[in-house]
Amino acid sequence: MVQPGKMPQHVGIIMDGNGRWAGMRGFPRVEGHRMGAERAREIISASSDLGLKCLTLYAFSMENWQRPENEISVLMKLLEIYLRKELEEFQRLNIRYRAIGEKWRLPESILALIKETEEATAENTGTTVVSALSYGGRNEILRAVRQAVTSGMKAEDIDEESFSGLLDTAGLPPVDLIIRTSGEIRISNFLLWQAAYAELYFTDIFWPDFTKEEFLRAISDYQMRERRFGTVSAKEF
Numbered sequence: 708m709v710q711p712g713k714m715p716q717h718v719g720i721i722m723d724g725n726g727r728w729a730g731m732r733g734f735p736r737v738e739g740h741r742m743g744a745e746r747a748r749e750i751i752s753a754s755s756d757l758g759l760k761c762l763t764l765y766a767f768s769m770e771n772w773q774r775p776e777n778e779i780s781v782l783m784k785l786l787e788i789y790l791r792k793e794l795e796e797f798q799r800l801n802i803r804y805r806a807i808g809e810k811w812r813l814p815e816s817i818l819a820l821i822k823e824t825e826e827a828t829a830e831n832t833g834t835t836v837v838s839a840l841s842y843g844g845r846n847e848i849l850r851a852v853r854q855a856v857t858s859g860m861k862a863e864d865i866d867e868e869s870f871s872g873l874l875d876t877a878g879l880p881p882v883d884l885i886i887r888t889s890g891e892i893r894i895s896n897f898l899l900w901q902a903a904y905a906e907l908y909f910t911d912i913f914w915p916d917f918t919k920e921e922f923l924r925a926i927s928d929y930q931m932r933e934r935r936f937g938t939v940s941a942k943e944f
């Protein structure tokens with residue numbers, strides 16, 4: 708059971724296992740991605756129902772550019788269809804949309820759609836849904852460092868707070884929980900800076916099978932953990 712008073716503010720999800728899910732069923736990989744997009748829709752709607760402040764979905768990593776060209780173009784097409792379809796739903800659910808990552812590498816048509824969706828939902832006050840696209844945590848940190856240098860920031864003015872403000876996630880709440888599906892137990896360049904104190908949740912379930920019930924299970928698991936942020940337990944005082 709999810710306890711409303713102990714909700715994480717920001718959940719990040721590494722949606723992994725689409726290809727294996729499809730392979731196990733004798734389907735082409737693209738079918739896994741299509742089903743994965745459906746799941747993303749379900750989890751976004753569940754997040755909105757739960758009143759989650761922020762949900763970040765790792766939809767396309769920097770490393771994913773190395774996939775075969777036809778798989779990249781299928782993923783881009785899916786993303787385009789998804790964004791086109793979703794604007795109405797985002798408005799209905801009062802969702803604010805934002806994309807993070809090295810966006811300039813994305814096709815023009817997707818960039819335009821992202822801009823349109825971000826602008827149209829900018830004033831919404833419900834859940835913020837962030838898609839990490841052409842995203843890599845190291846790349847994000849390096850871009851922030853470059854920005855600090857080119858803007859002439861003084862070394863003594865660079866602290867955790869000011870540096871966080873240079874990252875793609877500027878203004879978003881700290882990441883409390885990172886979920887990864889498909890049995891892989893690693894972070895894979897996702898929200899590296901932001902994950903410093905996040906709780907990690909790994910499940911063997913492939914992303915296309917990660918239903919709302921599984922999402923609630925992950926949140927309940929998070930709620931049972933004691934977060935100490937490097938200090939000692941309150942019970943030990």
Ligand code: FPP
Nearest residue numbers: 722723724725726727743744747766786789
């Ligand atoms: C990982 O599965 C998933 C991806 C590389 C892409 C995630 C994309 C989606 C869920 C669909 C599009 C999303 C949106 C929000 C429209 P994998 O291909 O690495 O699976 P595998 O490890 O089993 O091969």
